[in-house]
Amino acid sequence: MARKTDDSDQFEHSGDYVQSLARGLSVLGAFDRGHARLSLADIASRTGLSRAAARRLVLTLVHLGYVRPAGKEFVLGPRVLELGFGYLGSLNLTDLAQPLMEDLAHRVRQSCSMAVLDGQSIVYVQRVPGQRVMSVNLGIGARLPAFCASMGRVLLSGLDEADLDTWLAQCRPVRLTPHTETDVHRLRRIVADVRRQGYAYVEQELEIGLCSIAVPLRNAEGRIATALNVSMAYHPDAARQAIDSILPQLLLTAAAIEGCIPANRLPAVSA
Incomplete structure (x- = not known):
């Protein structure tokens, strides 16, 4: 992973930075070949989010089709391919x-x-x-x-x-x-x-x-x-x-x- 630059840190504290979007993308990024199925606790751990925040983001992504439930875990949905x-x-x-x-x-x-x-x-x-x-x-x-x-x-x-x-x-x-x-x-x-x-x-x-x-x-x-x-x-x-x-x-x-x-x-x- 590329190291953050000072400009990146400054932007994240600016009014143009959309934190909810960044957090949602971090949830999608938590899934990879070695972590194809994740629980809410896994997602929270891999993203650094609270479990409550991870739950809201996952449910939103499920609604949009980017994530789907798999029992008590979650997997990426077909729409993420888009x-x-x-x-x-x-x-x-x-x-x-x-x-x-x-x-x-x-x-x-x-x-x-x-x-x-x-x-x-x-x-x-x-x-x-x-x-x-x-x-x-x-x-x-x-x-x-x-x-x-x-x-x-x-x-x-x-x-x-x-x-x-x-x-x-x-x-x-x-x-x-x-x-x-x-x-x-x-x-x-x-x-x-x-x-x-x-x-x-x-x-x-x-x-x-x-x-x-x-x-x-x-x-x-x-x-x-x-x-x-x-x-x-x-x-x-x-x-x-x-x-x-x-x-x-x-x-x-x-x-x-x-x-x-x-x-x-x-x-x-x-x-």
Whole structure:
């Protein structure tokens, strides 16, 4: 989770901040893959709300269709999908990018994913699974730390220097493997290299045995909007294979997606 900035704290004390809306969204955010069914006590605990406040918010969300009862517990309701699909639909990803990504995944025999930057994380907005490489099963909406992910570094390369300075100042890198780069100054140089070469290759920084290579997708203004990657298992020749064999295919797919998705429907990356 991204660290709050001073501006965020100030806004939460302003007259424009709608606390009830924020609390309602925190209830929806309490549900995830590992917490698909929650009691009122669970929701109160995970959100930091009182049980009474959690109850009022849950009952309102039940009435609206975003949450539904499941015995003495609650689960997300079908209507919550509208929130995600509305965003995905605005990107035209489902109908247009999916078959191109499926074709790429078939050709390289690896998984292919697309993500956007959200604070200190990348968020998956499309994924075509291939052979299982990661220990976790990623799907649409999954989040990974941007600093050590290939798509994260591509997306960071799309920030201007001022925004990148702010992002790096808020970054708190954690060593996930012995190979994870955690020095912020070196990360800045890595992002500069990615910006210059047009792709990012990451080897075993996110998880042992995992490598990935990513390229940008640009909007009409030429700004990076999303990132596209291919993940593969580590072997001694993985870097050469990724750059010599997979990167050309990845670039062709990125160009095809840029060509068929209306560019003005792709938002630019934001920190």
